[in-house]
Amino acid sequence: MTETPIQAQRTAPTAGRLALAGPLFVAFVVVSALTRLGLAAFNADTSLFEPLRLGPAVLLGLGYDVAVALWWCLPLVLLGWWWPAARARSALGIVALVLTAALIGGLVFVSVAEFVFWNEFASRFNFIAVDYLLYTREVIGNIRESYRLTPLFAGIGVATLLLTLALARRMRRAALEPAPGLWRRSGHAALYVAVAVAVTAGVNTGWKDRLGQPQLVQVAGNGVWEFFHAVRYNQIDYQRFYATLPQAQVNAILQRRFADPAHYRLMATPEMPIRREVIPDGPQRGMNVVMVSIESLGAEFVESLGGARGLTPNLERLGREGLFFERMYATGTRTVRGLEALTLSVPPTPGHAVPMRPNNSGLFTIGGVFKDKGYEALYLYGGYSYFDNMASFFGGNGYTVIDRTAIDKKDIHHENIWGVADEDLFDLALREIDTRAAAGKKVFAHVMTTSNHRPYTYPADRIDIPSGTGRDGAVKYTDFAIGQFVEKARQRPWFDNTLFVFVADHTSIARGRSDLPMERYHIPMVMYAPGKIAPRRVDALSSQIDVAPTLLGWLNVPYVSEFFGRDVLRDGGPAPSLFMANYQTVGFVGEGMQVELRPKQGTRVTGVDGSKPSTEHAQEALDEGIAFYQAAAQRFSSRRFEPPPPPKER
Known part of the structure; x- marks a missing residue:
């Protein structure tokens, strides 16, 4: 039925x-x-x-x-x-x-x-x-x-x-x-x-x-x-999720870093325990500064740093003729982290880099220091500057932002989705500096390249590696463009009064057997000023957050600093340190030890060589790492709706 x-x-x-x-x-x-x-x-x-x-x-x-x-x-x-x-x-x-x-x-x-x-x-x-x-x-x-x-x-x-x-x-x-x-x-x-x-x-x-x-x-x-x-968890509250120390201990640890009375005079505030007057070694060098941050140029592509052969001959030559920093390390694995470190001189606090956070204007930046000294601070980018919030961040911190929209189509030799070819970006930089130099202005120009990025395309007939075939070609093309840029700049009347700085934003990949493999953060840096800088190799351990205080120190600029970095060329005292991050895990390297800080107050201390440090030394390194990140997070956290007022020089 x-x-x-x-x-x-x-x-x-x-x-x-x-x-x-x-x-x-x-x-x-x-x-x-x-x-x-x-x-x-x-x-x-x-x-x-x-x-x-x-x-x-x-x-x-x-x-x-x-x-x-x-x-x-x-x-x-x-x-x-x-x-x-x-x-x-x-x-x-x-x-x-x-x-x-x-x-x-x-x-x-x-x-x-x-x-x-x-x-x-x-x-x-x-x-x-x-x-x-x-x-x-x-x-x-x-x-x-x-x-x-x-x-x-x-x-x-x-x-x-x-x-x-x-x-x-x-x-x-x-x-x-x-x-x-x-x-x-x-x-x-x-x-x-x-x-x-x-x-x-x-x-x-x-x-x-x-x-x-x-x-x-x-x-x-x-x-x-x-x-x-x-x-x-795109925004991470450091105080809630990471190991912390009493504020008095944080202040004491950080202030020891800048206690040299020959170079610094502490002017601490509750918001900034390492606010200090920087005392120059001599008369100020009133030179233009051009800082080129190079997309994804890790040490693995630089022969003299143990990398691939023949890809960066121009950078190697500039290094031989200037200061070549052999042990410079990036703070992160993205461009926005490199921009943060180079501009703010701040450790890479967990979560978003500062340029991507709200309320990120009016901060203490290298561009602001130069602006206070009568310079015009420029940020030049080969792509569209809305990407990664660049226009808002740099524009909100006193820079004049110039991107690919300032380049006439007829002047573009090649472009892809990320931006114009590096040679076109450098021509734009030359034009903008020429204009200001002709008006008698001093310039601090931060130039951010784009060509060394997938899809790795560039103008034909520039190098011996066909466009679009891989990263090696993109690296070699960027190096070609850098060489061409310096030679064109050499013909300008402002060249002899200009300091050039070439530094990578990050490496090509941060994959390794640990959360923060040091070797994957190793990058090149060159300071170049013919006739002004005696060529030498700098083997001091150094971080991207040290770049701003180092070049300002070389220029003998007197200023009141709120930077977390140190002047690699003259600071003595405590051992140099590094700061690295991969988003949730942040790291500190000092005194031969590597500290890793993770959410839920997780910590780990190992010897850089993989050895197990003594309990006492491990605790000292851990405390120092916590102090830096805790202070930086307090200063730059998006929970702070108003940044502290910029300091006034004495």
Whole structure:
């Protein structure tokens, strides 16, 4: 005897409609696991595949995958809840299949996007991915110029189709199953959401951190989970999440750094314990200053620093004719971190770099020091300066901001999504300096290059490596443009009265076996002023935050400083130190020890050579690292709605 729809409904399985989400749930977990294994292989580190290392990463990763899969499948659960119990079940199957195809397409797209992101940042999605949602023009343009999108999207389409077809029969079967009434369906849907909430609350992002090896930690994660975690924690309250010290101890530690009475006179304030008058060694050198921050030029590309041969002959030559800083280290892995360090001379506090935070105008900057001395401070960028909030940050701190919009189309030899070719940027800088020099103005010009960035394209016939073939060519082209820039500047009347500074913003990649591998932050720096600077190699350990006080010190500029960096060329006293960050983990290197500070008051102290330091020395290094970051966070945290007033010189 055939059952009526009502009879079938009465005998229906209690959770039949939830079965609509089952096939997609399984597909999500499988694709996520394959992505995890694929990223491990893509990372090209065979040690990640050791069973006792990969096994725990896969198991932990399954927890993240399940949590995200429950939410990914929620649209199908809601569809089953909303659809009437005994109406158009075949139509329900079709709608459910179309919705599943869309969700699978999104899943495959995210998986492919993770490989693209990993190729650039050696990481799962993080706060950089969140930031890049603000700059879709540059990001999408970069992808279009760097990858062959037609086969890429064709592959995504084929994978989506095959996965959807594989699930089609089970989806249709689930749709044809009898369903309970609305109240029971509502109970099922509510129970599903409750389970999703409970699983999400029970999964801890910190679990994978126990794996130790940074790349293994990243492999264990889930891209969607990491993305939403970054959205939630994009701003990090240092005082709440990191180790701290009593304020009196912080002040005492920092003030010892600048206690030399021959060079400094402390003028501490409650907001700035290291505010100090800088006492010059001699008469001020009233020279123009051109500081070029070079995109992604790590030591790995500079032969005299142990890097690749023949890629930077012009920079090497300038180094031989000026001051070449052999042990200079970047503070971060992004341009905005380099700009922060070079402009503000501040340790890289957790979360966003200061230029990306609100209320970041009216700060104490190197451009402000020069402006107080009668200079015009310029910021010149080859791209559009709204990117990474550059226009707002530099414009709000007294700089004249000039970007690619100031270059006539006929004067552009090449451009890509990131900006004009470096030679065009340097020609713009020459023109702007010429104009001001002709008017009798002194200039501090900060020039930020763009060519050494994916898709690595540049004008043809400049170097012996074809455009668009890889980073080596982009490095060599940037070096060519630097050489051409110096030679053109040499013909200007202002050349002999100008100090040139060439320093990288960061290295090409910060991947390593620790959270903060020192060697991945190593960058070159050259100070060049023919006839004014005696050539020599500077082997003092130095950080990007030392650049501003060092070049101001060489110029013998008298000023009241609020910089956290030191003058590498003349400061004695405490041992030099470094500051490095990779977003949530921030680091301090001093006295042969490396300190790592993490959320939840996590700390770690090791010898730079991997040795275990004595308890006493480890505590001293830890306290010093905490003191610097705590003071910097208090000063620059976005919780401070008004910056402290600029100091007045005595």
